[in-house]
């Protein structure tokens with residue numbers, strides 16, 4: 001596979017906007033996808049946020065493999081990186097995010113007390129690569145449906161400032177950063193999760209990568225979802241063909257409609273229809 005160069009023009013602008021806003025914020029919520037926690041981090045995060053306090057928000061935990069999530073918790077504990085596990089879609093996350101924020105910012109709180117200042121409302125900013133759930137997280141924290149969400153990379157556009165519960169102040173325009181491509185695996189993982197646009201990598205290669213990964217790590221998931229036995233002698237293409245036949249993705253002449261198979265497989269994978277699974281484990 002050729003080296004992927006991906007640094008869209010608007011990302012340079014996004015970086016500048018983030019740096020501008022950071023001047024007045026107290027803490028960065030760095031959102032990542034629990035299924036690929038490291039691959040969905042941005043390589044320039046530390047450079048952009050300098051010494052700002054950061055909390056890693058490990059989002060979409062409902063879609064991730066619980067045993068691998070445990071391994072990541074151990075890893076981040078060892079690395080002394082403060083984190084919160086979130087399912088922004090269904091859980092009430094405000095309390096735990098608030099508690100972690102107070103813990104991480106206790107030095108600011110103490111400064112205020114020492115200087116005899118009134119308790120301030122901490123200001124937070126959400127930053128993350130596309131499609132990790134930044135808008136959903138903010139909606140959840142805000143307690144009302146204010147931000148538009150969608151399963152398409154790059155939908156977050158509007159800009160306002162909102163008051164979340166517990167008097168936390170949150171920019172409702174999250175900082176969108178580009179993901180990194182340091183290896184082929186990383187690029188494929190990001191493509192599988194819908195973090196990069198489907199046009200960036202060849203869709204057939206992404207789907208083949210996904211099916212081979214599932215076959216190795218979660219073979220039962222394929223069988224359960226599509227209703228056929230994955231036999232040892234089957235090639236990846238055989239599996240794709242079987243999914244097509246089982247799901248009726250057939251064109252005239254009894255040919256498999258590969259575009260439909262690719263799209264339905266990726267839809268299933270990204271939305272948890274194949275079960276909770278993760279695509280990366282700590283090194």
Ligand SMILES: Nc1nc2c(ncn2[C@@H]2O[C@H](COP(=O)(O)OP(=O)(O)OP(=O)(O)O)[C@@H](O)[C@H]2O)c(=O)[nH]1
Nearest residue numbers: 060087088131132133134135136150153154155156
């Ligand atoms: N299952 C599950 N889905 C989630 C969670 N958080 C967000 N989503 C879904 O993931 C998709 C992307 O969420 P968004 O909030 O639009 O993501 P974003 O990071 O703001 O995306 P961009 O605008 O592309 O930067 C949407 O379909 C959300 O409903 C979660 O914790 N669990």
